Amino acid sequence: MEGVTILRKLVIKSFHINNVEFGNKTAIKGNNCIIDCQKIIELENSEDLIKRINIDIIKPGDYDKYVNTIMDIIPISAKVLGSIGEGITHTLTGVYVMLTGVDADGRQMGEFGSSEGILKEQMFFDRAGTPSKNDYIIHFDVTLKGGLPFSRELPLAAHRACDRFIGEYRKILKQKDGRESSEVHEYFDKVRHGKKKVLIIKQVAGQGANYDNFILPNEPSGIMGGRSIIDMGNVPIIISPNEYRDGAIRAMT
C-alpha cells in the first residue's frame, strides 16, 4: 500500500516580538512585550525556597554581562485549542526566557559543570536550543535560599516560579487573534505507507536535581501537569511527532 494517511494536525502560530520593556502591567501590545515590575515580588513569595528573583531584559547583542549558570532556555507558548500535539498553539518569536540560578551561599544550580560567567562567552547563539543574536532574552535569575542540601526541590522551585511568570503571557496569548500572527506553521502526524519505519529514541537525563525532564505538561514547554521522568521510573514513554514539537518536554537539565 502506498500513499499517506493524515492522523492529526497541529497549527503553531507565532507572534513576533521586536521590543521588550518594563511597565506596570503584563502585556503584549503589537510587537512589544511588557513585563510587570510588580509581579516579581508575587513570584518571589510563591515559593518558600526562593529568596530573590531578578528579571532583566537583554537586548540583542547586549551580552557583556555576568550571569549565573544557565539552567534552561524556554519558549513562551500557550495552547489555544486542543491539547499538546493537536489543535492550535500560539508562541512568541524574537524573545525567549533564560532561567539562571544560584543559592544564597553562592552555589550555582548546575551539575557536571556550570555556565556562569559573561554571557557572550557562555552561550553559543543560533543553535536550536539557544536564542539567535537578533532575539531578546528575558533573563529570569533566581536566588534560592542558602544552607540547604542540594536536592531536586531547589531547581524545581526556580523552574516553577519561572513557569508562573510565563503563565501570565500564556493567558494573553490564548486571547490573541490568530489572524494577527506573523507566521503560521501546519504540522501533520502522518503514516507514509510502504516507507521505511523509523523510530527516534531520545535518551534524556533522569537522575535527580538538575538532571530531570518533565513530560507532557498541560501547556507547551511548561511545568504544571507534567510528569517527571524520574518519578516515572525512567521507563520509555512514547510521544507522537506533533506532541514532541508542541513542547512535550520541559528540560530541567
Place this chain on the structure above:
Amino acid sequence: MGIGPSTKETTLHHFRDPLLEVVSNDQDIDLLGVLVVGTPQGNMEKHYVGKRAAVWAEVMRADGVIISSDGWGNSHVDYANTIEEIGKRNIPLVGITFNGIQGKFVVTNEYMDTIVDINKSKEGIETEVVGENNVNELDCKKALAFLKLKMRGERK
C-alpha cells in the same frame, strides 16, 4: 560525568529539535514517533529501561532507529546497553552523541559501529558554553543518511 552545559538540550531545543525536523521531512521515511527514555541511577534499572526501549522498537516493527543521547560518560552506560538490546533484535540503528576526545565510551559493543559525534569545540571537549556542542541539522542529516544505508544493507 553527565550533562555538561555545552551538550545539554534546553526546552527550546526540544521545541524545535532538528532531529525531528530532518526525519519527519524525509519523504522516504515513515516516522513512528519519539520514544523518550531516562537514565536511572542503578545498573539493574539501566538495563531494565534500555530493554523496554528495544522491545518498543521491536513491537512497533521499526525498520530502523536513531538514538540520541543528552549527556555522556555515565549516560553512555545506558546508551550502550539500549543500543545492544536494539542491535540484538536485528534492527539497524545509528547513534548521535557527544564524544570528542573526552567522551570515549565507557562500555562498547558490536552494535556501536555507527555513531555521529556532535562535538563542535576545537579542543574536542565538553565546554561550559551553552549550546556549543548541540546536535544541529547537519548531524541529523548525517545520521539519517547512515541509517538509510544500513536499512538498505541489513534488511530484506
